[in-house]
Amino acid sequence: MSKFHRLFRRKYCYSSNKAKKIKDDCPYTRYSLAICIIVILIFGVYLFQVNGITKTGYKLRELEDRAGELKLVNEKLEIKTAKLQAISKIKKEAEALGLVEVDNIKYIGNNDVAIASVK
Amino acid sequence: MVSERKKFKLDRISALAIVIFILGCFLVLQLFNIQVVRGEVYTALASGQHKIYQNLNPTRGQIFIKRNDYNINNNLYPIATNEKRHEIYAIPEKITNPVKLSREVAQILNLNEEELKAKFIKEDDPYEPVLKYATDEQVAQVKALESPGLGFVPQDFRLYPEANIYGHLTGFLGFDENRRVGQYGLEGAAEEILAGQEGKLSLETDTLGNWIPTSKKDIVKEAIPGSHLVLTIDNAIQFNACFALKEGVEKYGADSGSIAIMDPKTGAILALCGYPDFDPNNYSKVEDINVYKNQVVAESYEPGSIFKPITMAAALDSLSVTPETTYDDTGEVKIDVYTLRNSDQKAHGIRNMIQVLEESLNTGAIFAMRQAGQEVFTDYVKKFNFGKPTGISLSPESPGDISSLDKRGEIYAATASYGHGITATPLQMLTAYTAIANGGILVKPYIIAETINPDGSKTKTEPKSLGRVLSAKTASNLSAILVSVIRNGHAGKAGVTGYYVGGKTGTALVPKKDARGYSDLTIHSFVGFAPVDNPRFLAIVKLDHVKNVSYAADSTGPIFGKIAKFILNYYEIPPDEG
Structure with missing residues (x-):
């Protein structure tokens, strides 16, 4: 007979009248009860941890979605800026403002390099 | 028991x-x-089908130019970028009142109401496209109808903010069967760099084509986005050149035109324009698809007299002639059964090599070629890189044709000496002139300054020399002669007061298409650079089939002069004189 059977054998562990006798005659009952409690506790901790991780995971996903939305908004603004700063558009607005092209530029001074020495 | x-x-x-x-x-x-x-796998599935779509399809790389006045993204202004838009589609089986809905949608989107009605009344139809690449405003207006029979799918739209000005440079994103591919320009030439790599997700499907999440055969590979390109183009010079070209084509009655401007020391392309141009945002709305071709690189032509400085360079560099060498111009040269004449049909008497270019004498070019010898002349033409593509990142590119120089018979070299019987693209002509402007050293033209890879690293393009073609002395002498061409010769209108500008005009006849000989049509060209002692730019202007004036000196010359004045002021280069 295996240990497994001995743990659950009724004849030894569940004699109806004498609790003390049960205790003395059934050390396996205590062990098995302890193992069950430990397993249940471990399972409980695991559930708690998984739940916490899942909650954090949802929060992370919300933040990722928000980051994605902001990135999209940023891209749209960049495109809007590029359209507004197209040089053909700027030229039209410059003409509307009455700005004229530069002509007849006069350069003041020359390109000579001045070198001074201190004695 | x-x-x-x-x-x-x-x-x-x-x-x-x-x-x-x-x-x-x-x-x-x-x-x-x-x-x-x-x-x-299950994480990807749980993120929603849209996220799976994003992971599989890569974002296309953008094309930028540097603009110091654009204070976003490190002064990188996008001339080709991606805009998030939506496809609006109908689910006819869910539409309760197709007549009313088609009227409302047609009004909002400016579509044909009858066509929409024909789509919306199909009762068992789960999908009918309504509008691709709808803007956010259009989507918001359609969503406000709150119809369960309308759906929206995100789409990337390829946007070109500057439209026509950069059309020939960028090309456009077209279709090859059902796939989007770049066509013409940089979109075509740099397709592999810009496209990136698709990711892969494969799952077993059931008989209805639905994915089976618990299937065993599945691979997930993230898409790799395309690399970005940063060009050498200067936005102000590009705009000014394209505007001047458009004005010139209209003023001088040309069929089309092109301009290319380069830094002769590095080969960096500063501007590149073609006219007529097109808007790559609406590339399908053109009357003639030939407008997509970038004439600067795709179309070769007989260059005419702008080739004479190349002939003179060969003769000077081989010490066959000096600038003071003279010959007797009788107005014509007889070779075999052929008689080759000056363009003005006149004899000019004793002329030196400077006057050959000032007065653009065909007989003088033949003389210089003969002094150098046919073989030496042919060698120099090949050293100047004619007959080969330049390798610039624009498609398609024509290599030109100098095969006639390999034929026996002096007639071929004689006609080639003044730019006929051979063909070259405007970019090849420009590249050849870099040897004159750059102290004898030929440089390779390039347009991509930098590639920004998906991981953020950058690959810079270094200028490349194609070797010394002329001695520094020959280049210097020839540059001085080209200044004299503008100051004392035909090309006065190309000059800029106070500056030493060197250049050459060319009025080339156009060969007949279906017969031998030449037609009455002409192609006008001008190639020039300034300031001659320290060239900052080199430009070619070309007008096709000019009707309102007879010679390039009166058409492309003034266009060049206008652009040269702008660039000299833009670069704040003080005058060489006074």
Whole structure:
């Protein structure tokens, strides 16, 4: 007979009248009860941890979605800026403002390099 | 008897326990498989089908130019970028009132109401496209109708903010069957760089084509986005050149025109324009698809007199002539059964090599070629890189044709000496002139300054020399002669007061298409650079089939002069004189 059977054998562990006798005659009952409690506790901790991780995971996903939305908004603004700063558009607005092209530029001074020495 | 019955009970319990144990092990193994081994697959699935779509299709790389006045993104202004838009589609089986909905949608989107009605009334139809690449404003207006029979799918739209000005440079994103591919310009030439790599997700499907999440054959590979390109183009010079070209084509009655401007020391392209141009945002709305071709690189032509400085360079550099060498111009040269004449049909008497270019004498070019010798002349033409593509990142590119120089018979070299019987693209002509402007060293033209890779690293294009073609002395002498061409010769209108500008005009006849000989049409060209002692730019202007004036000196010359004045002021280069 295996240990497994001995743990659950009724004849030894569940004699109806004498609790003390049960205790003395059934050390396996205590062990098995302890193992069950430990397993249940471990399972409980695991559930708690998984739940916490899942909650954090949802929060992370919300933040990722928000980051994605902001990135999209940023891209749209960049495109809007590029359209507004197209040089053909700027030229039209410059003409509307009455700005004229530069002509007849006069350069003041020359390109000579001045070198001074201190004695 | 009793002990046998008990024994029987214990065996059944044992068996049950074993079965439960086995089932438990199987459950644990399956959990491990789902959570650990294939966890990524289910994460991807849980993110929603849209996210899977994004992971599979790469974002196309953008094309930038540097603009110091653009204070976003490190002064990188996008001339080709991606805009998030939506496809609006109808689900006719969910539309309760197709007549009313088609009227409302047609009004909002400016579409044909009858065509929409024909789509919306199909009762068993789950999908009908309504509008591709709808803007956010259009989507918001359609969503406000709150119809369950309308759906929206995100789409990337290829946007070209500057439109026509950069059309020939960028090309456009077209279709090859059902796939989007770049065509013409940089979109075509740099397709592999810009496109990136698609990711892969493969799952088994059921008979209806639906994915089976628990299937075994699955691979997930993220898409790799395309690289970005930063060009050498200067936005102000590009705009000014394209505007001047458009004005010139219209003023001088040309069919088309092109301009290219380069830094002769590095080969960096500063501007590149063609007219007529097109808007790559609406590339399908053109009357003639030939407008897509970038004439600067795709179309070769007989260059005419702008080739004479190349002939003179060969003769000077081979020490066959000096600038003061003279010959007697009788107005014509007879070779075999052919008689070759000056363009003005006149004889000019004793002329030196400077006057050959000032007065653009065909007979003088033939003389210089003969002094150098046919073989030497042909060698120099090949050293100047004619007959080969320049390798610039624009498609398609024509290599030109100098095969006539390999034929026996002096007639071929004679006509080639003044730019006929051979063909070259405007970019090849420009590249050849870099040897004159750059102290004798030929440089390779390039347009991509930098590539920005998906990981953020940058690959810079270094200028490339194609070797010394002329001695520094020859280049210097020839540059001075080209200044004299503008100051004392025909090309006065190309000059800029106070500056030493060197250049040459060319009025080339156009060969007949279906017969031998030349037509009455002409192609006008001008190639020039300034300031001659320290050239900052080199430009070619070309007008095709000019009707309103007869010579390039009166058409492309003034266009060049206008652009040269702008660039000299833009670069704040003080005058060489006074």
